[in-house]
Amino acid sequence: MTDKNEWGSNMSFILAMIGSAVGLGNIWRYPYVLYSNGGGAFYIPYIVAILLMGIPFLILEYGVGYNFKSSFAKAVKTINSKWEYLGWLLPVAVFMIMIYYSAILGWDGIYIFLSFFKGWGADPNAYFTTTLLQSSDSLSGLLSFIPLIAVAMLVGWVIIWFISHRDLEKGLGKVSKILVPLLFIIMIIIVGFSLTLPGASVGLAELFHPDWSLLGNFDIWMAAFGQIVFSLSLGMSIAFTYASYTKDDSDLITNTISIALANSLFENFAALGVFSILGYMSLQSGTAVADLVTQGTGLVFIVYPTVFNVLGNWAYVLGPLFFFxxxxxxxxxxxxxxxxxxxxxxxxxxxxRKRTMTILIVVGAIISMIYATSYGSSVLGYVDTFINQIAILLGVIFECIIFAWIFKAEKLIDFLNSRSKSIKLGKWWILIVKYILPIFVTIVWIGGMYDVIQNSTPDQLIFTVISAVLLLGATLAFTLLPSKSPNWENSEERV
Structure with a gap:
């Protein structure tokens, strides 16, 4: 290979990982999770989840990734050749996330332009669901193509290709050094302005009002651990891959703490902005904050535009900043x-790297056009539920088994501790990654499976089965295809 898959500096690695962790879920999922799970009381299980699962599991992924300095599939095959299939399962599942994520990125790209003149009109809900998405509850909606969304998605795919097809440091590393600090700066500006709005204190009081009685409820703990899995992209093979690109002197333990802290600060900071704006909206409309709270696309594409409609001239500044x-x-x-x-x-x-990225992006862009149809938003919801509640969590469980048990995580302790300027690993870490983590994630996975089976419509079950067949089929194909690289069978371990 002629490509250099290595970060140019430790800062590139840290910023790229923060960029990976800080995503749409921090802005539209976390504030709702915090609010609906006891407000201020939620911080107890949230902090426990970071300390008990987030940081220990990231250290495991980083440690094994750095040890093998290879791709996820190759490392799993090296640990035990019988498990190569699972080494492809997670990367393929994560690629499926990328495909539907491109649709949401496309929607937001459209809203950046709309925000300059409040192009969503007086009824943001009707504009988003009816005018833009042209949402249909019927499978026949798959035949109704929406050119505007398709073009917006293709623009996103071109940007992704422009960055990704270059050598790692020249593309992703360089862009992360610009975009991640810019992301934090703009969020600080938005939140700073939001806190000055009339009614902001009403929204914040509603957000942080602690309901201590919920601490005895198992659901609040499930919500906290689930949030950390999704927020830090645990078990998605991303952290493993990024760590395999690091230089030899990386302090992976300290990096893990820095990344988890930055991610936590961002999503809690975002929550301040969201609820300050909801408080302002509550004051203006006379509607209780509880009736305005929502999560997902509704928060970003319906609630925020509704707020901007009553914000006056400031909306023409805040709107584009927010959607950007x-x-x-x-x-x-x-x-x-x-x-x-x-x-x-x-x-x-x-x-x-250039050829691989180009092929994957072309294939991804073609498949993603299913989300540029009237039934696309429904399909997106179905696939997202399958990937996040079933496939990824199952991958986390298998990753714990392969990395902690078969590879033997104990081998990493001396090596990681020798480079650590912060905490030192010990038996407590082994206890977590070998026992506590896989048991808890298994419980969360069973709960997710039950939820999907219990609440699925016939259409959702159809697309869940289709998604599973595509995931398992692609995984099998990559596993069975013969290797064309002489290095595939060779691997060097560092510990």
Missing amino acids: TVYLAGLTSILSTIEPLSFSIQNKFGMT
């Missing part, structure tokens, strides 16, 4: 979702 921030958060995350599969293909088939 969402775009940056989406872009820094989506760039990370192609890396695990790309690097695995480069390793096994001896292809260059």
